[in-house]
Amino acid sequence: MKHYIPPQLTRLALAFAIFITLFLVLRNFLVPDTFGEYGHYRGASLIENEQPEIHYSGQQACFECHRDIEDLKAQDVHSEIHCETCHGPGQKHVISSKATDILKPSSREFCGSCHVMNAAKSKNAVIQVDLKEHNIGKNCTECHNPHQPWEMKK
Amino acid sequence: MGNEKINSSRRKFLKSAVAIAGATIGYQVLKSSPVLISAAEPKDESLPWYGIVIDIQKCIGCGSCAKACKNENDVPVEPFFFRTWIEQYTVKNDGSVDIVSPNGGIDGFEQRVPDEDIFKSFFVPKMCNHCAKSPCEQVCPVGATFLSPEGVVLIDEKYCIGCRYCVQACPYGCRFIHPVKKVANKCTLCYHRLKKNLAPACMEVCPTGARMYGNLRDKNSELVKFLKEHTTHVLRPNLNTGAKLYYNALSSEVR
Amino acid sequence: MDPHYQHLYNILANSQGYIFPNEIDLQWGILIVVYPFITGLVAGAFILASLERVFNVKILKSTYQLALLTAMSFLLVATMPLISHLSQPQRAYEIMITPHSSSAMAIFGFVYLWYLMVVLLLEIWFDYRHSMVVWSNEKRGVMKWVYKILTLGVSDISPETVKWDRKLGYIITVVGIPSAFILHGYVGFIFGSIKANPWWSTPLMPIIFLFSAMVSGIAIVMLIYMVINYFRKQPIEVDVLDSIGKFLFFVLILDFTLEGLDQIHRIYLAEESFEIIKLLVSGKLYLTLFVSQGLVGTIIPLIALAFLQFYKHKIKLRKTMYFIVGILVMVGVYSMRWNVVIGGQLFSKSFSGFTSFKVGLIGLDGTLMAAFWLLIPFGILVFLLWLLPPWKMVNEEE
Numbered sequence: 001m002k003h004y005i006p007p008q009l010t011r012l013a014l015a016f017a018i019f020i021t022l023f024l025v026l027r028n029f030l031v032p033d034t035f036g037e038y039g040h041y042r043g044a045s046l047i048e049n050e051q052p053e054i055h056y057s058g059q060q061a062c063f064e065c066h067r068d069i070e071d072l073k074a075q076d077v078h079s080e081i082h083c084e085t086c087h088g089p090g091q092k093h094v095i096s097s098k099a100t101d102i103l104k105p106s107s108r109e110f111c112g113s114c115h116v117m118n119a120a121k122s123k124n125a126v127i128q129v130d131l132k133e134h135n136i137g138k139n140c141t142e143c144h145n146p147h148q149p150w151e152m153k154k
Numbered sequence: 155m156g157n158e159k160i161n162s163s164r165r166k167f168l169k170s171a172v173a174i175a176g177a178t179i180g181y182q183v184l185k186s187s188p189v190l191i192s193a194a195e196p197k198d199e200s201l202p203w204y205g206i207v208i209d210i211q212k213c214i215g216c217g218s219c220a221k222a223c224k225n226e227n228d229v230p231v232e233p234f235f236f237r238t239w240i241e242q243y244t245v246k247n248d249g250s251v252d253i254v255s256p257n258g259g260i261d262g263f264e265q266r267v268p269d270e271d272i273f274k275s276f277f278v279p280k281m282c283n284h285c286a287k288s289p290c291e292q293v294c295p296v297g298a299t300f301l302s303p304e305g306v307v308l309i310d311e312k313y314c315i316g317c318r319y320c321v322q323a324c325p326y327g328c329r330f331i332h333p334v335k336k337v338a339n340k341c342t343l344c345y346h347r348l349k350k351n352l353a354p355a356c357m358e359v360c361p362t363g364a365r366m367y368g369n370l371r372d373k374n375s376e377l378v379k380f381l382k383e384h385t386t387h388v389l390r391p392n393l394n395t396g397a398k399l400y401y402n403a404l405s406s407e408v409r
Numbered sequence: 410m411d412p413h414y415q416h417l418y419n420i421l422a423n424s425q426g427y428i429f430p431n432e433i434d435l436q437w438g439i440l441i442v443v444y445p446f447i448t449g450l451v452a453g454a455f456i457l458a459s460l461e462r463v464f465n466v467k468i469l470k471s472t473y474q475l476a477l478l479t480a481m482s483f484l485l486v487a488t489m490p491l492i493s494h495l496s497q498p499q500r501a502y503e504i505m506i507t508p509h510s511s512s513a514m515a516i517f518g519f520v521y522l523w524y525l526m527v528v529l530l531l532e533i534w535f536d537y538r539h540s541m542v543v544w545s546n547e548k549r550g551v552m553k554w555v556y557k558i559l560t561l562g563v564s565d566i567s568p569e570t571v572k573w574d575r576k577l578g579y580i581i582t583v584v585g586i587p588s589a590f591i592l593h594g595y596v597g598f599i600f601g602s603i604k605a606n607p608w609w610s611t612p613l614m615p616i617i618f619l620f621s622a623m624v625s626g627i628a629i630v631m632l633i634y635m636v637i638n639y640f641r642k643q644p645i646e647v648d649v650l651d652s653i654g655k656f657l658f659f660v661l662i663l664d665f666t667l668e669g670l671d672q673i674h675r676i677y678l679a680e681e682s683f684e685i686i687k688l689l690v691s692g693k694l695y696l697t698l699f700v701s702q703g704l705v706g707t708i709i710p711l712i713a714l715a716f717l718q719f720y721k722h723k724i725k726l727r728k729t730m731y732f733i734v735g736i737l738v739m740v741g742v743y744s745m746r747w748n749v750v751i752g753g754q755l756f757s758k759s760f761s762g763f764t765s766f767k768v769g770l771i772g773l774d775g776t777l778m779a780a781f782w783l784l785i786p787f788g789i790l791v792f793l794l795w796l797l798p799p800w801k802m803v804n805e806e807e
Contacts, residue, residue: 006573011561012531014215019526027506032313040509041300045310049302052346055226058357083219090223113262114216115363120242120263120275121214123364138548212584234417236430253427253761280429289605295515296503313501316496318436319514325605327429327758332435333413393604409759 033103069147076148106141178266203305204371205398207380208279212364213227215277217259219356226355233257235330237341238281240358245273251407278408282341286396306343314338326392426762435754435766438774440490442746445596446489452593453626454480462582462646468652473800476630477533480787490782493773524592528585540802541681542566551576593622607682608753613671619662624744627657632735647724650731658714665707683762694752706741710734
C-alpha cells in the first residue's frame with residue numbers, strides 16, 4: 001500500500017500546530033501569577049479587596065476620647081445606638097481630632113428619619129412623633145439632648 | 155528514487171517538528187492544569203463562614219445603613235447605584251401592594267397611604283445575599299467574581315471585563331456597573347472591615363440592630379443562636395442560590 | 410450634570426411600578442441584539458450550504474460558495490458588537506486565557522475560534538484550493554503572491570490530491586453542522602440558563618434561537634443570491650429560489666411552532682412571573698412582538714411561502730414575492746432578538762414594575778454603531794467575492 005499523505009493535510013497540521021503552540025506560549029505570559037491559587041480567580045484579589053480605607057471607626061474609637069458621652073449615653077434610650085449612626089463616618093476625625101471632620105446633625109428632618117410617624121415602623125422598635133404637629137419650627141435638640149433624650153433641657 | 159529520499163527526509167523533519175510541538179503543548183497543559191481544571195476551593199475550617207440575618211420587625215426605615223454604605227464604599231451618590239437599599243411595602247386593604255424605595259431609602263420614608271387603607275406595612279432592607287451557590291459567580295466568563303474562603307462573594311475589579319452577565323444573573327438585583335470604575339460592583343460585606351475585625355458599615359450604624367452578621371460555623375455565635383430561635387426565610391428559595399442572608403418575619407409579598 | 414445621569418433621571422421618571430434601584434439602566438442594549446442576529450446568519454447560511462454538500466441537494470449547487478462566503482463575512486464581524494459593548498474591551502482577551510468553565514459565555518472564545526478556523530476557513534479552503542493554485546499560476550505581481558500564501562505554499566493539484574480536497578471538505582462539512590448548532594445554540598443557552606430571568610429561562614431557548622437563526626440564514630442567502638446575480642447581470646433561476654423557499658417554509662413552520670410552544674407553555678403554567686410578563690407582552694412589547702415578529706415576520710411570510718409552494722404563478726411575481734418574503738423574515742428574526750434581549754430587561758426582577766429603554770443614536774452602544782456592524786459584512790462579502798469568485802472556479806469534471 002502506498003503511504004500517501006495528502007500534502008495539504010500535512011501543511012495544515014503544521015500550520016495549526018504552530019498556531020496552537022503560539023497560543024499556549026502567549027497564554028503562559030498573560031495569565032496572572034496568582035490565578036487559580038484558591039479557585040478560578042486571581043488570588044491577589046483577596047488582598048486587594050482588603051485594601052480600601054475605612055471611613056467608620058466603630059464607637060470604641062469614639063469612647064477613647066469621649067468617655068463622658070459614653071457614660072451619658074449608656075443611661076438613656078439611645079444607649080444601643082452607635083455614635084456614627086448620627087455623627088457619620090468618624091475615621092477622619094479620629095485621626096485629625098478636628099471638629100470640622102465630623103457631623104453634628106440636629107435638624108428635625110434628620111431626627112425624623114428614625115422618629116417620624118410611619119405605619120411601617122413597629123411601635124416597639126422606635127418612638128414615633130408626628131412632625132407636622134410636634135413643636136413645629138423648633139429643632140429637636142432644643143429640648144432633647146441626643147445623648148440623653150428623656151432628660152429634657154429647660 | 156529521488157522522490158523517496160525527499161519524502162523520507164521530509165518525514166523525519168515532520169516527526170521531529172511534531173515531537174517538539176507536542177512536548178511544548180504538553181508542558182503548557184500540565185503547567186496550567188490548575189486553571190484548566192476547575193480548582194477545588196480549599197475548605198479552611200479555621201476561617202469564619204459568614205452569614206447575615208435581617209430582622210424585619212426591627213427595621214424602622216431610617217436609611218442609615220444605605221447612607222453609611224455609600225460613605226464607606228466609594229459608591230456614587232446618584233440614585234442609580236446601591237450596594238444596599240431599603241424597600242417600604244404597604245399592603246392595602248384591597249390586596250394591592252405598594253412598594254417604594256426613594257433614593258434607596260437613604261433619605262428616609264414618608265407614609266404615602268392613609269392609615270385606614272393599610273392592611274400592613276413594613277420595611278425590607280436588601281443587600282447582596284452572598285450566596286453559597288452564587289449564580290453570579292457561576293456565569294462570570296473570566297473568573298472576576300468569586301466566593302472568598304470566608305464565604306463572601308467578591309469582585310476582582312482589575313480583572314472584570316464589564317460584560318454584565320453577572321448583573322443579569324443575580325436574582326436579587328444587587329449588582330451594578332460602577333459608572334466611574336466601569337466594572338461590576340456590589341456589596342462586599344465590607345470585606346476590608348471584616349478582615350480588621352470591624353463590622354460592615356451598614357451593621358455598625360443600624361440603630362435598632364436589625365442587621366446582624368456572624369460566623370455560621372460557630373454554634374455559639376449570636377447569629378446562629380438567632381437562627382435557632384427564629385423562623386427565617388431567604389429570598390427566592392426556588393432558585394436554590396444558597397443565599398446566606400436570612401430574613402426574620404419575611405412576609406409573602408416580598409420578592 | 411453628567412449627560413449619562415440626565416439620561417438615567419429621565420428613565421427613572423418614566424419607570425412604572427417598583428423596580429430594584431440598580432435595574433434602572435438596561436445592561437444589554439442594541440449591540441447584544443445585533444450579536445445573536447449576526448451569528449444566526451452565520452449558522453443559518455452554513456447549514457443551507459451543508460444541505461447541498463451533505464444531503465446532495467443539487468439544485469442549490471450555485472449557492473454553495475455564496476452561502477459559505479456570506480457566513481464567513483458575518484463571522485469575521487461577529488465578535489465586534491460584543492467587544493465594543495464591554496465596558497473594559499481591552500481585557501477581552503481574558504476570556505481566551507482563563508475561561509470559567511461554568512460560564513456559557515466563556516465558551517464563546519473557543520467555539521468562535523473553532524468555527525472560524527476549523528470549520529468555515531477549512532471548508533472554504535478545501536473547496537477553493539484547486540482554483541487558488543490555478544489562479545496563483547495565472548496571475549502576476551501581488552495577486553500571485555496573495556494566492557500563493559492562501560494555498561499555504563502547497564501547489565499540488567494532482568487528481569489524487571484534489572480528491573482528498575473533496576473528502577476532507579466533506580468531513581469538515583459534517584463536523585460543521587453540529588458546530589454551527591453549538592455556535593448559535595450556546596447564545597440561546599446564555600439566555601436560557603439565567604434562572605433569575607423568567608422571560609429567558611427556558612430549555613427551549615437554544616432551540617428557538619437555532620431555528621430562527623436558520624430562518625434568517627436561509628433568507629439572507631436567498632436575498633444575496635438575487636442581489637449578486639442582479640448586479641452581475643446573470644439570470645436569477647426561479648428553481649433555485651423555489652428550492653430555497655421550500656427549506657425556508659419548513660424551517661419557518663418549525664420555528665413558529667417552537668416559539669408558540671414556549672409561549673403556550675408559559676401561559677398555561679402561569680407561574681409567579683406570569684402577571685408581569687402578561688403586562689410586558691401586552692404593553693411595551695406589543696408592537697415588536699405581535700406586529701413586527703409575529704405578523705410581519707412570520708404569518709405573512711408563511712402565507713406567501715405556502716402560496717408559492719402550491720401555485721406556480723408568473724416567474725416575475727414569484728421572484729418579487731421571494732424577495733419581499735426574504736426581507737420580512739429578516740425583520741421578524743431581528744425583532745425576535747430584540748424581544749428576547751430587550752424584553753427580558755424591561756421588567757423588574759421584583760415582578761412589580763418596568764423600566765424604559767431608548768436607543769441612543771451615537772455612542773458605542775447606539776443605533777449607528779449597530780448599523781455599522783450590520784453593514785460591514787456586506788463590504789467584506791464584496792471583497793471576498795472579488796478575491797474568491799465562485800463563478801471563476803476551476804471546474805472539476807470527474
